[in-house]
Amino acid sequence: MRQTATRPASGKHGSRNKDDNRPNLYQEVTSRIIAELEQGQFPWVQPWGRATAGVGLPRNAVTGRCYSGVNILILWGAVIEKGFPSQHWITFKQAVGAGGFVRKGERGTTVCYADRFIPKSEAERTAQDGDEPATVPFLKRFTVFNIAQCEGLPDDLAREAEPLPEREIVPHAERLIKATGADFRIGGEQAFYVPARDFIQVPPQPAFHEQINYYRTCFHEIGHWTGHASRLARDLSGRFGSALYAREELVAEMASAFICASLNIIPTVRHADYLATWLDVLRQDDRAIFRAASQASKAADFILGCGEGVETDAVEREIAA
Template identity: 60%
Template structure:
């Protein structure tokens, strides 16, 4: 019999899983790969621009799972951004090919231990749920034999929809969005976004990427998602909010058919510092970025092809 209580073992597993995910992201950044920048090469036959989704349920993965699956698709040169579990493959009339190695993603939730239930019953006080983080394995559709209607990749976005969709999102959001000046920024105190005119950008598409980054910041206002935006420049809190905005822009860009890029490459050093000090930081940042992306994309209900980034997968901030 183990000398450790089950809750101790669960805690150790949770910590090791946090470390495993964080170390994976750190390794990507140190190798010069930014996981939320387009991690595919369509010319080389790898996965097309898309948010990762479950091939059986069609529900998108969220938070840090997006980064894990994008990296896996790039590293293993998969032609699809669709995934499913071993059992799901069997349930839809297919199977995973023999010898295939899956990709580990995570699921977070809370539970109330039996001791806590007894305490609540005796005292009538509110129960304190314990967060847990669980790993499970998914396989890319390239690794499976599936029915034809499941294996077929969804058609790509029409290029003509990109710019009008972003502009419509800006209008529908109701956020005070100003075009002009020479800097792109969000002013929390006055609650407005300002971005230079498109003509000021070397590539016009970068205007849309920048706009989505700044809108990501604006989503955190107290009247919206109420994030802590109080960090001053060059602090860890500021770097963490920049990481959220970068991920939010990447998730929005991909959902709208725009290849994401690093808008603020000079922050990579500060992101690495945050990740090395806190093995839960990337999970919290990715989870909050998913919420921010869902908030912004939610202003376009008529665009039915734009999925939520947090309907499935991990709810990582629960594991903090």
């Protein structure tokens, strides 16, 4: 939850791409996600209980790089739907380059690649005028395969995350919360972030019926915290019930899910009561889920980046003390 404060929106809108394929791909992915939401299924919170793959962010098996944005939702959905035992993916060429191959008859999963380019005419104009060139966004699709669809790959391409220990305090989650440096206050009966005063408050962990929900809630609120003007500068001025408010809640929901998955904590829905508003937003704008997922990935990367290089046993010593 977020307490609202007025702050001007930031960012620039690029010019629209006239490529006919791009709107089709936007609509294709958006329609798929709307269909899941209409059935009460949240793409960023998959039914991991019936999955054979461990919880984690999908990543490229060769580069080790995690997929981001809407591609996380697409690949999580494929892992659950097709029962893949791994969160690792690879392109056809990468499989061959690694000494393996995709089995005959296997169908890949379509993911998206977004970037920007400078048209030739624009480059020529700015070369004469000395202006900054206007870039044009584009969206392309390409196909990846789960490593379970391949043979002959080296064993080290299939390493999965270790499962969480069965305990209520999750030390690496505690370390990450501390590493953000956020003004984090424990108390009260509600969890919220106050943009105007830049602090987070969450109830004490024993107040949660399932104590693991404490961490899911913490990362939801820290997701909002990343939107402050001094950090990722999202527009946090939306009032409760507005589309802008719902969009920010969607970002925080997915950011929490992405962080939890990276920490091997099963994500859950923290604010399902926004479902109707989220559906309205997605139906009105087929790019909304792409923007929200991209912002959620940036928020998750920002938070996870805070934890890099943190001393591994610092929090355990504090807890023990």
